[in-house]
Amino acid sequence: MLNNLLRFSFIAVLVSFCGLAAGQAEDVNSPDGMIRMVTQQVLTEIKSDKEIQAGNLTRITELVNQKILPYIDFNRTTRLVMGRYWASATPQQQQQITEQFKLLLIHTYSGALAQVRDQQMTYQPFRSSPTDTDVIVRSSVVNNDKTIELDYRLYKTPNGWRVYDLNILGVWLIQVYKQQFADQIAQHGVDGLLDFLTQRNQQITTGG
Numbered sequence: 001m002l003n004n005l006l007r008f009s010f011i012a013v014l015v016s017f018c019g020l021a022a023g024q025a026e027d028v029n030s031p032d033g034m035i036r037m038v039t040q041q042v043l044t045e046i047k048s049d050k051e052i053q054a055g056n057l058t059r060i061t062e063l064v065n066q067k068i069l070p071y072i073d074f075n076r077t078t079r080l081v082m083g084r085y086w087a088s089a090t091p092q093q094q095q096q097i098t099e100q101f102k103l104l105l106i107h108t109y110s111g112a113l114a115q116v117r118d119q120q121m122t123y124q125p126f127r128s129s130p131t132d133t134d135v136i137v138r139s140s141v142v143n144n145d146k147t148i149e150l151d152y153r154l155y156k157t158p159n160g161w162r163v164y165d166l167n168i169l170g171v172w173l174i175q176v177y178k179q180q181f182a183d184q185i186a187q188h189g190v191d192g193l194l195d196f197l198t199q200r201n202q203q204i205t206t207g208g
Helices: 002-016 031-048 057-071 074-088 091-108 111-115 173-205
Strands: 120-123 134-143 146-157 160-168
Touching (some): 031 057, 057 160, 074 173, 091 173, 160 173
Antiparallel strands (some): 134 146
16 A cells, blocks of 8 residues: 555646646746646656656656756655654765655656646645745646645745655655655664665666
8 A cells, every 4th residue: 555655646746737738937936836847848758758757767867867856855855754863964974865765765766757648737836925935736646646735845945846745645755754764764873774765776776
């Protein structure tokens, strides 16, 4: 159940990043406008790249790195997932865990891009104050006649808004991984968590 939830959440992210009409003018300085802008770029890539549609992991990783990750703060996400354990990790460990966590999400859900077809994405009216620095953009995805609520949490940086958490079916991504990370660290330490993430990525890459 958990794996299905996470897999659909990633599909939903990609649909939301791909599901709006190309050519629509957006205010890229606003949280919802930034997300809509990215959608147009990713949709063009998916429709024109047969390797992505076939699930080529190398091309998928390139697309995610080029078009999506610049708008996601994985460092902030990983820091919040690790919670109090973040401070006990060295800067090198923090960097390595962040990178391995990013790769794990890309590897685990690489097939999602190939499944993006005609799902429909709708956004709820976005309201915020000019002084807000942490906001939620609420939306929903219609997939096989099922409507799934999907929310993004973003915060304002000197370089614009960045996504750092995702809510699918009432479960936030950070919540999903927080306990898993805590269990690994409690049993094996920070290095144990890094080894676990690295091994999982290696297993996925080799088809394990």
